[in-house]
Amino acid sequence: MPDSTTPSEHSAAARTERKRLRSLDTKRSVIWGERIAGAVITVGGLMVIFAVLGIMVFLFRVVMPLMDGGEMLGNTRYQLDTQQDVIWVNGDEFQTLGIAVAAEGRVITYHVPTGTEISRDQFDFNGANVTAVSGTLSRDQVALGFDDGTVRFAELGFATSTTARRNLPDGLTQLDDRDLMGDGRIFTEVGTGDFRTLSSVIDLGEADAISDQPIIAVDYRVGGTRERPTLAFATVDATNQVRVSRSRIQVNMMTNERTVTTTTSDLPSLNLAPGVAVTRILLSGTGDRAIVSTDDGFVHRYDLRNMDAPQLAESRRVGDAGVAVTAMTFLSGEDSLVVGSEDGEINVYFRLQTGTSATTDGRELVRARTHVPMPAAIVDLSEAQRQKEFVAVDAQGNVWVYHSTSDQILFELARSGDVTTDSTAMIFPRSNGVMLVSQGGEVEAWQYNQRHPEVTLRVLFGRIWYEGYMEPTFVWQSTAGTDLAEPKYSLVPLIFGTMKAAFYAMLFAVPIALGAAIYTSEFVDRRVRATVKPMMEMMESLPTVVLGFIAALVLAPLVEEWIGAVLVGFFALPMGLMLGAFAWQMLPPNLAIRLDGFPKFFLMGASILITAQVAIWLGPLFEQVLFYGDFKQWTTGRVGTGTPFMFLILLPLSYLIVAWSFRKLLGHQYRAFLGDRERAAAGRIDALRWLVMLAAALVLSYAFAALLTAIGYDPRGGFIDSYQQRNALVVGFIMAFAVIPNIYTLAEDALNAVPGHLRAASLACGATPWQTSLWVVLPTAASGVFSAVMMGMGRAVGETMIVVMAAGNTPIMEWNIFSGLRTLSANIAIELPEAVKDGTNYRVLFLAALTLFIMTFVINTLAELVRQRFRKRAFQL
Known part of the structure; x- marks a missing residue:
């Protein structure tokens, strides 16, 4: 059949078709918009991923130092010219000055990093010989026991002040890169451009007659206020008689005159077996208890809350038979007793209110921790002032720094000199170093950095037995009302x-x-x-x-x-x-x-x-x-x-049981029964059915609750x-x-x-x-x-x-x-x-x-x- 359309109609149709085809083509602006949007979304998604990863990396970088070990910063060793046996040592918090006290009263102040002697003093002991020595936690207040039965108190501390650069005295001696010496003082430049000035404070008090026998053990505590300080000290003489003395000092603020009143109480006898000797005595800062250790492996705890009637509250074996207790100390806060034995064992005991009838006060010493033992007998224990750390020295010259709460050895140090002589060690006040002085005057000091000794994975996520708790537990308590309380970091x-x-x-x-x-x-x-x-x-x-x-x-x-x-x-x-x-x-x-x-x-x-x-x-x-x-x-x-609450708790479960039972037993018949009823009638019947089921659930729930109560739940x-x-x-x-x-x-x-x-x-x-x-x-x-x-x-x-x-x-x-x-x-x-x-x-x-x-x-x-x-x-x- 011939085409009857005209050429103009053909061209119009062609234009329409071309327009239609063009309309199906995506515009370039749309294509570029989609590409840009896709790129932006991709970049945004990647940035989110990188941001999350960045947060994780940042958190890990902040947290990882918690798990870092300690870092040794330096070690020094030198000999002091004491010419006598050293019996006490102290050092300041900046590890700048040290004080060593010898048995015949010689006191040497020296520069800790170099051993340079700064000053030399001589105490007059009136011919008596030192037989026992002890000091406070800060180590600047010392009690000396003598063979004539007297006790004297000495101050062996440090005075700190600031000196402007323009006021520095002339003729200073450069000791090392940091310190200058002059006129018995040490000058250390600080960040402000001024100089921290350190000097020793040395004083010896009068003798107090405590016994007519030599003092073989002594401990000393200082308390009270500045105007009315109190001194408490405990002594053991050669007859094993334990005494506790308390001195109250009144200071006249106008004349600075001091009036001292001392009262002494004899404690019940220890009744030690023949040949058993006392090795150490400790007195609490509050004066409510005294602890005596002996060389037969026992510690004896006295209850001193009523000084008019002190009691021997407890005698506890802390070592194997025949193994002597050779060292003993409190940790800061005095709730933890660290006991070192002749076999190198180190144990920590808490005094807990267990209600036991075996002691006079219902309290008893309970072993809370057993630390890694040292290779030889423990000869010295010294606690840190601010943390639950202590340093232990054994007979082979090993010097180990422990953190008790985290139960870890922070540093394993060793003497490089003569290890056969007894020595006294201390942790510097900032817990960043240890100084050890042997009886012969040989000094060895270690400086280290341990930022977070109280934190381990076990502390963070495990049960820890803290002071004052009856058992290991999880505790978070980062701060407390006193600096003596240790932080607890369980997450x-x-x-x-x-x-x-x-x-x-x-x-x-x-x-x-x-x-x-x-x-x-x-x-x-x-x-x-x-x-x-x-x-x-x-x-x-x-x-x-x-x-x-x-x-x-x-x-x-x-x-x-x-x-x-x-x-x-x-x-x-x-x-x-x-x-x-x-x-x-x-x-x-x-x-x-x-x-x-x-x-x-x-x-x-x-x-x-x-x-x-x-x-x-x-x-x-x-x-x-x-x-x-x-x-x-x-x-x-x-x-x-507990019946009422269990009744409420079990009510939903009881209703589910009743409803399930009804559906299984009568569900089909019930639905058939309702099928022939009109809406209103069915609603009334269903409401009645629900009320009956609810009543049954109430009865069932109360029966269950009463049964649980009957069996003791x-x-x-x-x-x-x-x-x-x-x-x-x-x-x-x-x-x-x-x-x-x-x-x-x-x-x-x-x-x-x-x-x-x-x-x-x-x-x-x-x-x-x-x-x-x-x-x-x-x-x-x-x-x-x-x-x-x-x-x-x-x-x-x-x-x-x-x-x-x-x-x-x-x-x-x-x-x-x-x-x-x-x-x-x-x-x-x-x-x-x-x-x-x-x-x-x-x-x-x-x-x-x-x-x-x-x-x-x-x-x-x-x-x-x-x-x-x-x-x-x-x-x-």
């Missing part, structure tokens, strides 16, 4: 608190959030959903500091005052909703359809409010009937039994204990409020993403909307719902301000829902502003941050694996 209570807070928050948040998501996704009118979902998303924007403020100042006191109503509310609100649901079933179909949508939603809200008001009314009665009128008293275990003391106002219950409430919007939004989106044909197919097969939601929609959206829950958990784990303000910040390890807690994030927020940069607490707080980072990473990784599994199952539907 376990913080990890536990983090998981506890997240657990209780998710316990409240997940059922509410998922129930709300299922309801708005599957059952409510679209208009209701369009209103509810934005409101829920707006809740997520509330600042957590505001929520924490409300929890601490409003919610916590309210819950404490209305605890009975709160407990009733846990059961009353679900029951109110159930009663409302049954009432809705009884409505005529036309009325139910007309009220669907917003009216139904508002009726549900009204039902909740009414039920809450009923719970408030019933709260006092509930507390009176079940908890003997005082719930907080009941939690302490002072009144009642009581929840109090476990997950229920004494009530604190700021507790995990309040934290769970308010954190759930913060987490619910997050879980709800993501879960609701996941449920709505399920294809509609799956719902239609389920409904077409005869399933109810609830069955469709539970067995079709929810499994299909399981990966998204699980992701929503894990996102909520991630937020709960990392939450800071709510926990800081509402949790009480008590780092304890108990599941008690009515007690406080401290989380990793809250601990960082509280303590990091006060931590000294690069200090131990500073680095441990960064380790807490790294631990939180790793916990989040592990949780998210496991969650992603589970989510992928859910996703594969969903694809199979």
